[in-house]
Amino acid sequence: MEELIEQESFSDAELIRAANAGDSTAFEALYFRYRDWVVNLAFRFTADRELALDILQDTFFYFSKKFPGFELTCQLKSFLYPVVKNLSINARNKARRYQPGEELFAQIEAPQPAQTASENDLRFALASLPETHREVVLLRFLEEMPLAEIADALEIPLGTVKSRLHNALELLRENPKIKSLFE
């Protein structure tokens, strides 16, 4: 574990270089660095703790298979995001029949009885956005990813990210149900 703590000072690129040379502890450092982000993203996609843990495992097993020879061409989160997303969709489909109209970010969008009315209004407002727009909003504000990383993660041009975000914010701003949240 001490080795891993020391490896906190290394960049992702340096750890990947070491992992490419066969150092599994470098890969383990990457696992501990991104574990919480991956498992929580999977949980937000699936709203299921057990599935999220399985997806965490599958994501890092998939990632480990890329070594040796893995080349980091973008931020690691941008690389991992589509992996987690696809594994989550597959896991959800496997766990129960996919319902048409069932959305990504299931955990965010499902109304929670214990929450306030305004929080549930926000959930509905987010759920009413087109899926492509909602995904950009959640990556920007929930995952706090920079726009360029979102473009890489979704494999779309930066301009498209900006326009989707702009349109989504306009729709949310005009939604009368959540106006009180921002006053």
Next chain:
Amino acid sequence: MNEDNKNFEEKLGKAIRQLAKETIFVPPAKDDEIVGGIRKRFDRQFLNKKKEKIPAKKIVRVSRWQRWIPLAASILVAASILYFSRPASSRSVADVNGDGKVDVLDAFALANQLKSGASVSADVNGDGVVDEKDVREIAARAVRLEEGDRS
């Protein structure tokens, strides 16, 4: 971005993050399972890579008829050497029309070539000149061959 938009985005971000306040805790046993799996995979993958670098001795199964291929190839090479080392006059030089046999037609072909002034290399008698003597030589050979065929 104006101040109003900035405020709106800040408040929206805060509100959205509030929705996801529930987070997942990864049990240490799960960490151990995943890390153990990763180590095994790494060991296997890098071991395979090393094996690739040192290629194992190839075992090639040879069928019974394939064993004769080297011998047949040797015979073919030897025959070719013998054939091509023969004097030029005794092989295809006389086959002027290139049909694979020496007959009267070759004599006619050479005569026509000489008549037309085309460059020819059918020095059949080996005297350094291609002329009517070579035509006769081819004709004589053709006749001899045809006689031999009949007997």
